Amino acid sequence: QGQRFADDRVFAQFYMHPRKNEAESLKQGRDIYDEVPYIKIMVPGDKDNIIQRPVRDQDKMRFPKQWQAFEANEEAPISGTPLSEWAFVNRGQVEELKFFGIRTVEDLANMPDSQSNKFMGINALKQKAKAFIEDAKMQAPIDELKAENDALRGQLDDMQKQIADLMKPKRRTRKAADAVQDSE
DSSP states (O other): OHHHHHHHTSEEEEEEEEEEOHHHHHHHTSOOEEEEEEEEEEOTTOTTSEEEEEOOHHHHHHSHHHHHHHHTTOOOOOOSOBGGGOTTSOHHHHHHHHHTTOOBHHHHHTOOHHHHTTSTTHHHHHHHHHHHHHHHHHHHHHHHHHHHHHHHHHHHHHHHHHHHHHHSOOOOOHHHHHHHHHHO
């Protein structure tokens, strides 16, 4: 459980990387490379401690969403509020933070202090990210109640229309009037 929590706080990316095929290189008399899956693991914001190595089976189990996206040739899914959608950062800051593996407001808010000290002015931005997340948590139940209220109002309007339709006096059509006379 603790490992899963820690893995949610790291940036993991699978990619193809050339690796020298020693046996084939000897046979051909020149360097031969094969493209093999690699993984890049880093704590967002820590550019000095990046693991890049060939993929192991345990990596696929440890980061299943990222592996699935890699196999589908898609970008790894992000969970959270993308920095590009957050009003407190400009496009340049988004790109700079993305370079360091920080793609969401949550990544920024959860960046370890040991890493945030390496960026000028990042602590103020990190505090804004934390405040944004807290405000959203407090607003979520209110938004949920508003959505439920809107749905209930819609149902109420539909029921009122149905009742009004049932209360309207029915006009007899010519066929209905003839059917009543025939039964008498």
